[in-house]
């Protein structure tokens with residue numbers, strides 16, 4: 001640990017300049033938000049740890065390990081969060097009264113409206129690619145049994161989920177994790193609960209070959225199958241006009257990725273962020289204030305209210321199930337035990353059951369548990385009700401035309417038959 005700086009839960013009394021003056025703000029943010037936790041950076045993510053005797057009032061920075069950009073980003077965010085908090089709590093008083101009038105632009109700084117699409121230089125979006133990607137999204141012949149497509153577990157007319165604790169794939173096998181929604185997922189820092197795929201293109205390759213999902217034996221079989229279906233050749237050529245042999249495993253993933261990059265669901269919350277004061281009711285505004293005030297915004301911010309960092313589930317109290325170690329299984333680093341991607345809260349009203357293990361059916365219960373496990377705060381019934389009301393404003397409109405199921409080309413004479421075992 002390179003530098004130790006003080007955090008003062010007493011709020012405001014502490015005017016010492018720490019290793020950068022802006023840290024002054026952090027003290028106050030954390031004394032308001034999280035008087036019982038400290039902030040610590042580990043290699044790649046920031047962690048909030050319960051206060052222990054020897055670390056009381058202390059924030060550790062391991063300067064050598066942190067990328068500067070990340071510190072800066074976090075600082076800027078914390079600064080905004082502080083401004084927001086001071087706006088509602090009147091500077092340094094401990095008052096937490098909810099005043100919806102205060103939900104002004106300063107307080108809303110940690111949030112952003114959704115983009116129209118999530119662009120990437122690595123995979124430019126074209127109409128032709130989207131058209132192909134949409135077909136492949138619904139293509140059951142990308143599965144061994146010809147029974148499963150992406151849409152089986154991520155139903156586009158059902159907010160991109162199957163509403164099952166864990167999904168069922170090939171031969172009725174079940175996986176270990178809940179299927180997250182594909183809507184707005186392209187904008188996250190990484191894909192999967194543990195972030196093991198860097199983007200939606202890399203992600204799309206996973207389920208096709210996963211033995212408990214679509215169960216294709218290898219990439220070559222996937223490519224051979226699509227080549228055997230008359231019609232696909234031409235559609236791939238249009239989507240990838242510069243390529244001689246456009247039907248490749250990479251291009252399948254690129255087309256599906258391009259389609260997913262426009263699965264975006266703006267909601268009343270975006271209208272509100274864009275200046276329409278009437279888009280939210282008073283109750284919903286109160287909920288937004290509570291969401292910020294309680295500290296949910298520390299992790300659930302940005303356009304997706306999540307999806308931008310990895311955090312430990314069960315920060316202040318061990319998570320109720322300990323069988324899935326999250327990112328630890330990937331990195332084998334102790335600090336990554338039970339660390340998962342912070343879930344986006346877009347459409348959360350519709351995507352039950354909740355958490356990586358699908359262990360919780362009710363949104364109110366999920367909210368209460370976040371208070372308990374992440375923030376060491378017991379929310380009362382009114383707090384929960386208002387926060388839930390706010391979360392429901394994140395339910396967007398599904399892009400009906402964009403997700404309309406396309407007609408798929410028929411089998412050719414050499415198209416492999418479904419294999420059920």
Ligand code: HEC
Pocket residue numbers: 137148149150151152153154167168169170175177178179180181182185188190191192193194200203204205207208212213214256
């Ligand atoms: C049998 C069910 C099943 C099928 C079929 C399936 N998925 Fe998934 N999907 C899941 C589960 C479960 C996860 C979470 C797994 C994890 O995090 O370890 C997931 C994760 C994802 C994610 C990550 C979202 C996020 O927020 O991190 C995306 C995107 C996605 N799937 C897209 C697809 C696409 C595209 C296809 C088709 C090529 C597909 N899925 C097929 C069950 C399925």
Ligand code: HEC
Pocket residue numbers: 048193291294295296297298299300310311312313315340341342343344345348351353354355356357366367370371374375387
């Ligand atoms: C310290 C970071 C942190 C804080 C603070 C936090 N969360 Fe979370 N939240 C997470 C992580 C990480 C997940 C995903 C955990 C998992 O399932 O493994 C999550 C998941 C959720 C989910 C489930 C979403 C889904 O699709 O399964 C909801 C709802 C939620 N949070 C709401 C809240 C609310 C409301 C608050 C404030 C009371 C809050 N969170 C505070 C990190 C945090």
